[in-house]
Amino acid sequence: MRLSALLTRLIVFVAAAFLSVAAAQTTVSVVEERSVLAVQETLVDQGYEWATVLGDGLQVILEGEAPTEAVRFRAISAAGGMVDASRVIDNLSVTDSEKITPPEFAIEILRNNSGVSLIGLIPASTDRDALAARITDIADGQPVTDLLEVADYPTPPTWRDAVAYSLRALEMLNKSKISVNADRVIVNAISDSPEEKRQLETALARNTPEGVRLAVNISAPRPVISPFTTRFILDENGARFDACTADTSEAVSQIIAAASEAGFRERGNCTLALGAPSRTWGEAVAQSIAAVDNMGGGTITVSDTDVTLIAPVGTGQATFDNIVGRLENSLPDAFALTAELPELPTATTDELPQFTATLSPEGAVQLRGRVPDDITNMVVENYANARFGQRTITMGTRIAEGLPSGWSVRVLAGIEALSELSNGAVIVEPDRLLVRGNTGNEDASATISRLLIDKLGQTADFEINVTYVEELDPIAGLPTPEECIAQINAITDGRKITFDPGSADLTADTQPVVDDIAEILQKCGDLRIRVSGFTDSQGREIMNQQLSQDRADAVLTALRARRVPVSTFESIGFGEENPIADNGTEEGRERNRRIEFSLILPEPTTEETSTLDELAQDPPAPAVEDDSATESE
Structure with missing residues (x-):
């Protein structure tokens, strides 16, 4: 159990x-x-x-x-x-890495009043000494801080072009930050004025390296404008601004929106500036333009805190009072309104006095019309000489009595307005002043408008019909690189650059030729130009090559001494290569001893090279030549 x-x-x-x-x-x-x-x-x-x-x-x-x-x-x-x-x-x-990915080569360059600093990674194949020497030369005595590291990896194909471009940009920009890698250059800089900003942007846009993306952001200090002025006109010719000034981007948007409602269809070109009398500037101008639109026409001038409205001739009194009353009550507190309803003109048989000033495209100035006395006549002539410099002044004025009050001021204001144009005319009458012509300054109309308001008052009746012509603009009208080379060739075709026998010393007769070439190059901006030297076939080939190199270098040095920016130039001596005439005659040898200027063109891409190879293998049929044409030596 x-x-x-x-x-x-x-x-x-x-x-x-x-x-x-x-x-x-x-x-x-x-x-x-x-x-x-x-x-x-x-x-x-x-x-x-x-x-x-x-x-x-x-x-x-x-x-x-x-x-x-x-x-x-x-x-x-x-x-x-x-x-x-x-x-x-x-x-x-x-996973085993068969090949380490090469690092990205990049440089950050900073230049300011304290000097130049560089930080980044560059290929080991870079000529460090040459780069340091170039940076030191650009720094012009200021300290250079070099924090560049080196890596031994293959150099990207566009790296050298990107770095060369960035150094050219650095040379032009005293206050800048430039970011460089093989396929991109970003330039951020500060200029001293809007004019300098335009010049720098134009220069930097030229000679951009192939295959390298470029971003340029240059800021300029806003101009200080006094009086702070906007003038808007609505008449039978449409809606337009004689002057447009704003203190903020939001104010520009308000002003342009109001003008568009009134029929303005052109590109808005309001100048952002300092000197606005009130933070409500944009609101005040927009309300004033709306009042002109409601009235069906007229002129509105806002100068600092003074708003002047001139109604169209024939506007009814009730309409005028209603619109002016609403505007007066809606304007911001700082602004005061003055409104004027012009009376209908009465017929008169009296001849109206007139003064006319004209400026020809060649620079000749003619002054015709009435002045009150000899002293005024002398003042007018002297003032014209002061405004137009050494140009030819032709006086066709005459002394007359009974001229309106303030006539001398109107005449001098008209001459000053004319000096803002490249060519044109000014007509001064007792009740009206007309300015018309061409200019290379996009802001000329606004400048003239502020001038006339300042000299004649806000109620002055004046009309500005000024056309901006790009060819007259000293910046936008710069010649193309091809035009620059063509102008230089035109000079050297008639007058050769010559040297003392057997040396690289420029002759005295050549100095004016180099002066003329330098003047052209100073207007052409940043170009990549090759200065090539050639000799005749007399003497040893090695000596000829060296002599041609020395002569090309001498021309480059002479241009540098004349303040030509030659950092993008190169000089090459070709010796007796490429003769253009028979070396068996004295005349031929003289022609072969020469200096040539040409553009440095970018290397062809792989696609272009393939196309050229195909053409070389299968050339096109030759063109039929005219046997009657012969070459003249």
């Missing part, structure tokens, strides 16, 4: 142990399965599809090939976030 109870207990114990082991195995299997699933889902969600997750009891094993060591570490960390990190077994490998 006792034996049977003991056996029973033993069987129960064994069964319990078996069940415990089975339950433990089942629990481990469930935990393993869920852990593997959770880790696998996490890795897939985070973009590590290349990793495989295996379970071994409570351990989670990661297998697979990670692209980099950093990615391998992040995958392990992701797995450790789902299960205890001690359970994660790392069996991952990292």
